[in-house]
Amino acid sequence: MQKLTEANLQNIRKFYLTFPEFPTCRVGNLAWSHLTRIMRLDSQQEREYYIQETAIGNWSVSVLERNIKSGYYRRLLSSQKQPKRKKDALTIVNTALNSL
Numbered sequence: 001m002q003k004l005t006e007a008n009l010q011n012i013r014k015f016y017l018t019f020p021e022f023p024t025c026r027v028g029n030l031a032w033s034h035l036t037r038i039m040r041l042d043s044q045q046e047r048e049y050y051i052q053e054t055a056i057g058n059w060s061v062s063v064l065e066r067n068i069k070s071g072y073y074r075r076l077l078s079s080q081k082q083p084k085r086k087k088d089a090l091t092i093v094n095t096a097l098n099s100l
């Protein structure tokens with residue numbers, strides 16, 4: 001059994017505070033290493049996103065860390081909030097014909 005260091009005890013406390021409904025909350029079959037990285041996130045929605053994506057995508061700890069550090073979740077949100085500015089072909093043709 002691993003020695004309970006002060007850092008481990010702090011992580012266990014943080015886990016309890018972050019996931020108070022455990023074991024009824026869904027943290028998937030994630031390893032403790034995954035959960036310690038996810039617990040550092042402030043947003044509950046962001047934590048839930050990374051839990052789901054890590055479980056579905058079978059992400060390693062290094063992939064999870066890379067995605068968190070690169071702001072993967074925030075970039076995904078910002079790309080969904082931007083309105084799509086594609087014009088359909090008919091609109092382009094009508095504009096071109098009207099300008100003649």
